[in-house]
Amino acid sequence: MTQSFAFYSSPDSPNSPSLLSELPTVTDSVELDNYSGFFSYQIVHEDPCLTFSAMLDGKLSSFHLDFTQGKVAYRRQHGGGRKQHIAKACGLKHNWTPNIIDATAGLGRDAAELRSLGCSMRLIERSPFVASLLEDAINRAAEANPELFGSNFELFQGQSLELIRRLSQEQQPDIIYLDPMFPPRNKSAAVKKEMRLVKLLVGNDPDADELLPIALDNAKYRVVVKRPSYAPYLNEMKPSMSIESKGNRFDVYVLKGIN
Ligand SMILES: C[S@@+](CC[C@H](N)C(=O)[O-])C[C@H]1O[C@@H](n2cnc3c(N)ncnc32)[C@H](O)[C@@H]1O
Structure with missing residues (x-):
């Protein structure tokens, strides 16, 4: 429709x-x-x-989006820090703060989480609708918390398949993080209101499989893919390891070891 x-x-x-x-x-x-x-x-x-x-x-x-209040801020203050699954998947336990491209930025929650763990973030979002909500939230967050969001948290509106291909070697990130849309298992009211509104704005991500090979060619250390627990591997490619979380799974494709 x-x-x-x-x-x-x-x-x-x-x-x-x-x-x-x-x-x-x-x-x-x-x-x-x-x-x-x-x-x-x-x-x-x-x-x-x-x-x-x-x-x-x-x-x-x-x-609307807000990185300074609500769930995102709560997770920052009370979350498990580098013990969280997302931190483990990105190798942060090595006391390492990589620069990461989040190639499916969406509502920016995962990116904000990784930023608050010290990572430098570049966010790519293809939907101008979702990107406009993100841009607004980033501007407000940069004012409220310049140390965290005033730098190293940059948004690019565009198609990741194109933008990642065009990166020079110096621009290649340590990690590429992917979390494309995946149809919910049941379409009941349990699917959160906010996610239903996002779905209205962006629809599905039918080209999600194509992202993985491009990400693998352009990340230095690893590609991390977030999937619902019941979803098959992206592009049917078996990861080096998977980290199970509540309802989600982080599939990690290791390209180079972290010292
Ligand atoms: C499930 S959401 C990501 C949620 C995000 N991880 C968060 O924490 O809020 C997926 C988003 O990725 C975007 N997206 C999917 N494929 C993309 C691509 N090839 N290039 C840029 N954005 C893409 C969609 O428009 C959608 O907003």
């Missing part, structure tokens, strides 16, 4: 971000009924936050 989105501009709200410049701007909320969803700025903790809203099960549902 083709989705159509709009930018809803209310009096005093900031202008549409450049990544959303192609979307029609609507100023009368009645017109929003003509679209599958809309972006708008909503005031959260006194800050205008870029928000995506759509009807789910007959109710208007919205979300």
